Amino acid sequence: METESQDEDSHHERGGCPVLVTERLVLRAPHIEDTDALAYLANNARVATMVSRMPHPYTRKDATDFIRRSAIGAIGKCIYAVTNAEDGRFLGCCGIEPQDDPVTLELGYWIGEPHWGNGYATEAAHAVIDMAFRTRDVECIDVRCRVTNLASRRVIHKCGFQFQGTGMVNSLALGSAVPVEWYRLDRKTWISLRSWAAA
Ligand SMILES: CC(C)(COP(=O)(O)OP(=O)(O)OC[C@H]1O[C@@H](n2cnc3c(N)ncnc32)[C@H](O)[C@@H]1OP(=O)(O)O)[C@@H](O)C(=O)NCCC(=O)NCCS
Numbered sequence: 592m593e594t595e596s597q598d599e600d601s602h603h604e605r606g607g608c609p610v611l612v613t614e615r616l617v618l619r620a621p622h623i624e625d626t627d628a629l630a631y632l633a634n635n636a637r638v639a640t641m642v643s644r645m646p647h648p649y650t651r652k653d654a655t656d657f658i659r660r661s662a663i664g665a666i667g668k669c670i671y672a673v674t675n676a677e678d679g680r681f682l683g684c685c686g687i688e689p690q691d692d693p694v695t696l697e698l699g700y701w702i703g704e705p706h707w708g709n710g711y712a713t714e715a716a717h718a719v720i721d722m723a724f725r726t727r728d729v730e731c732i733d734v735r736c737r738v739t740n741l742a743s744r745r746v747i748h749k750c751g752f753q754f755q756g757t758g759m760v761n762s763l764a765l766g767s768a769v770p771v772e773w774y775r776l777d778r779k780t781w782i783s784l785r786s787w788a789a790a
Contacts, residue, residue: 607668607669607727608620608668608669609722609726611718611719612676613676613714613715613718614676614714615675615677616673616674616675616711616718617674617675617676617679618672618673618674618719619671619672620671620672621662622658622672623655623658625658626651626658627654628680628681628703629658629672629684630650630651630653630654632681632683632703632704633645633649633653633701634647634648634649635649635703635704636764638704640764640765641701641740641743642699642762642764643699643735643762645763646764647763661686666688667687667688667699668687669686669719669723670686671684671685671686671719673685673711681703682702682703682706683700683702684699684701685698685699685712685715685719686700686719687699687719687723690733692731694728694730695729695730695732695733696731696732696733697732697734698716698719698720698733700715700716700719700746712742712743713746713750720732720750720776724781730777730778731775731776732776733773733774733775734774734775734776735760735772735773735774736772737770737772738770738771738772744772747774751780751781751784752775752776753774753776753777753780754774755774755775756772756773757771757772757773758770758771
């Protein structure tokens with residue numbers, strides 16, 4: 592988990608989605624300057640087939656639409672561009688969105704393939720989870736990953752999520768439903784994890 596000071600560095604409210612600063616990342620609203628990097632990194636079947644609503648192939652127009660729609664809250668209430676704190680480079684996206692159940696949010700993330708294996712997804716997920724539990728009246732955060740997605744399952748485990756069951760989710764890129772695993776992190780577990788980290 593991230594340190595307390597990283598959370599305290601969070602600032603600049605964006606409609607309830609504060610900018611989040613971690614050791615190596617800045618999570619902020621996607622903006623138009625991200626278009627080229629977003630279009631390039633998202634146009635990858637290894638990314639698109641692991642998330643539910645990313646078109647494939649992914650065009651520049653898809654990128655501009657995504658940025659515009661995320662700005663007006665049409666995709667999810669809190670969509671972040673995950674960027675490198677040192678040079679501002681766009682690395683991927685992370686977000687939480689409301690579910691039918693008002694006390695549950697769903698977490699999603701992807702990182703561009705050139706940047707895999709550096710711990711960025713875990714670091715970004717920790718920051719978004721911390722923000723959600725600290726600033727919102729939510730009891731649970733859910734996440735789903737394809738049963739074949741070993742890297743994402745590892746991220747999920749590293750965040751303390753507990754396995755709930757299996758199911759099917761539609762994949763836009765594949766044009767069909769795919770089997771997924773469903774995990775949940777509840778507030779009590781999150782508090783315990785935070786305490787363990789402090790100890
Ligand atoms: C899943 C994804 C977000 C991980 O991003 P990342 O920044 O590389 O993740 P991290 O570095 O924080 O952690 C990845 C972990 O998975 C492990 N991993 C990677 N590939 C693996 C594999 N084939 N089998 C088992 N573990 C694997 C890494 O070793 C690492 O674990 P470790 O820290 O214990 O060594 C990235 O691969 C991605 O964007 N994939 C496509 C989109 C996607 O799957 N999104 C999630 C949808 S649920």
